[in-house]
């Protein structure tokens with residue numbers, strides 16, 4: 136017996152929404168999905184008419200669906216945005232090469248300009264080369280820090296007003312859990328924000344139009360729309376702790392499907408006690424990027440790579456920042472501590 | 479009972495005898511008998527001192543217990559609350575270094591009826607605990623959970639806020655206490671024998687718990703009912719504080735559970751040292767600085783008795799409920815990363831309740847958990863996004879309106895079940911149909927028009943619990959009648975709204 140769509144009560148339902156449990160036909164699901172993103176954009180006032188917006192495109196499902204929906208809504212509701220795709224080439228052979236091909240195909244389909252910035256041209260290091268030096272344990276620290284800055288640099292080259300990223304509800308919920316497990320109260324407070332204003336020079340405001348979209352619905356949308364995306368995970372596995380948070384979230388979702396939104400709701404309603412110390416944001420003395428220390432994370436990581444001391448950027452070595460800035464050599468003892476790859 | 483506590487028993491035995499006869503780090507003389515953290519090896523005497531000092535320190539730091547005040551210790555029978563009881567005994571004993579000056583009583587809520595224990599088992603368990611309680615010489619109250627069915631609606635109504643007890647009040651109370659020279663505050667020995675439980679009320683309780691279709695909702699409901707009964711007992715017996723035995727390990731699990739259940743706004747109250755949601759009765763958690771491991775060591779070393787009490791999730795699979803899942807997640811993570819519990823716990827110390835609770839109107843408090851409502855429909859929030867999703871997935875949804883912001887309709891109260899609910903779930907609540915199909919089955923959301931009226935009186939998380947119930951009509955009378963009273967109030971306010979000058983400011 137075919138189930139009827141609970142919205143139009145006319146066509147046959149083809150899917151059960153992971154988010155609400157309703158059975159919907161294809162058209163009603165498309166409509167609901169797009170409309171929800173639109174309502175998010177309107178309610179959170181993410182864009183202004185005439186703005187130039189860079190869509191962070193990795194070739195994966197989130198950014199592919201984001202690019203598709205942004206282009207569609209921009210036309211449907213006349214946002215008046217000038218959209219372009221912005222990609223980062225981390226230099227991971229076999230992974231990024233293929234996903235960049237997907238981005239290039241997307242560019243043609245959606246007729247959007249595309250800018251690719253690479254780690255190699257920005258930092259002189261590919262991820263492959265970094266992993267060769269630091270091993271596989273902490274490479275995601277490098278990847279994450281470098282990508283964040285690379286997107287900003289690319290955005291400035293393109294002169295965009297804003298970057299939108301494909302972060303979905305699952306990502307936000309996972310980050311909330313992560314920050315609780317790490318006890319990172321500053322990030323816990325920030326991580327549910329749907330948009331960030333520019334925090335300083337060299338930092339472009341960002342927003343997450345898919346913040347309330349379930350990952351599973353993004354896959355369903357891409358599947359029924361037959362969107363072309365690259366589905367392999369990064370070959371350098373994420374760090375163990377995030378992996379635990381992810382597994383835990385998936386388990387929670389299987390017990391109670393609304394858990395993802397419930398955790399996002401929790402995150403949005405947390406309130407930090409007055410008097411709890413928060414890091415003060417300043418700028419990096421070397422490159423001018425925002426940083427709560429004398430040197431930004433990316434400069435420290437890079438310095439560590441270039442000096443052959445990969446541990447420099449991992450853990451807390453703030454005392455050494457002055458030495459790095461004044462280009463002084465480190466003592467033998469300091470070097471020994473930072474050299475070992477076994478961390 | 480909390481799995482986290484139990485799991486410490488095994489490594490405990492191994493750790494108890496340090497390999498070489500190490501010396502105590504404190505006195506440098508005694509032979510080390512326990513290792514609390516890496517490197518912190520204590521001898522027996524120093525460990526006892528450390529443990530006792532910690533209890534005094536936490537009470538001294540927060541200064542919420544007034545001299546001569548009646549304090550009700552909620553003892554579940556588990557290691558943590560039994561340890562709390564022994565600390566209070568210790569602190570009141572004649573040879574105590576700095577004697578505690580409040581007047582303790584004990585309450586035990588017998589939940590055997592809810593978890594399906596036999597009458598004989600309940601009787602045996604209660605007898606065992608009574609022996610422990612009698613030995614303390616404190617007054618004690620054994621209350622079967624069935625009594626929750628007969629509570630007055632004042633339990634969930636707005637309680638009178640306690641008289642302003644500012645910083646000076648503590649000193650005044652100390653003064654009075656010293657003047658009275660402790661005379662007349664000697665403890666009166668009174669015992670309330672466990673009331674006979676009618677079979678029919680056990681049956682009603684089971685139906686109530688069983689009307690929640692998921693174990694997650696069942697556990698949440700049981701927590702709520704237990705708390706209502708604790709607060710009611712405190713009120714009727716003249717206590718103004720209730721001490722809970724939650725330890726640091728337990729609270730870490732609770733914090734993560736609360737986040738997963740959408741209780742971010744209530745986190746500080748759920749896990750903080752003191753919890754003032756009931757206004758006149760303050761809940762305090764003096765065991766929050768102890769790890770489950772420390773407590774297990776202490777209880778074993780100093781023969782603190784505890785009793786095994788089965789709970790709803792005893793012998794259930796990891797994924798049977800959010801609470802159970804979180805507990806096993808934290809336990810496993812703690813084994814790999816020994817700082818997990820303390821890190822999560824420290825997060826809880828940095829949080830506060832969202833809105834200042836003192837100014838909130840009574841009607842703005844959740845009918846079930848009594849915390850300030852976190853359901854104001856704000857632009858671009860998870861709550862609003864969920865409402866939009868539900869609206870867009872059902873017939874009659876205004877498909878074309880673009881920026882319509884859904885409003886919560888103050889629909890008339892309809893406690894009676896009208897809609898036929900999914901068959902497989904409503905079967906007496908015996909099994910958990912959620913776990914078989916990974917929760918995406920018939921139990922998930924998007925139905926239950928009968929509960930819409932009630933929903934508007936609940937916080938985000940309690941709405942989830944109610945959504946998982948096959949019908950709300952089994953809720954105890956005191957909850958339903960208070961719900962009706964609040965509905966009438968809000969209808970009245972609606973009618974006269976145009977004449978009210980300051981919205982939200984009403985003297986009631």
Ligand SMILES: [Zn+2]
Nearest residue numbers: 140143160163
């Ligand atoms: Zn349809």
Ligand SMILES: [Zn+2]
Nearest residue numbers: 275278369371
């Ligand atoms: Zn990576």
Ligand SMILES: [Zn+2]
Nearest residue numbers: 419422431434
């Ligand atoms: Zn820098």
Ligand SMILES: [Zn+2]
Nearest residue numbers: 502505521524
């Ligand atoms: Zn000692």
Ligand SMILES: [Zn+2]
Nearest residue numbers: 844847937940
């Ligand atoms: Zn509530």
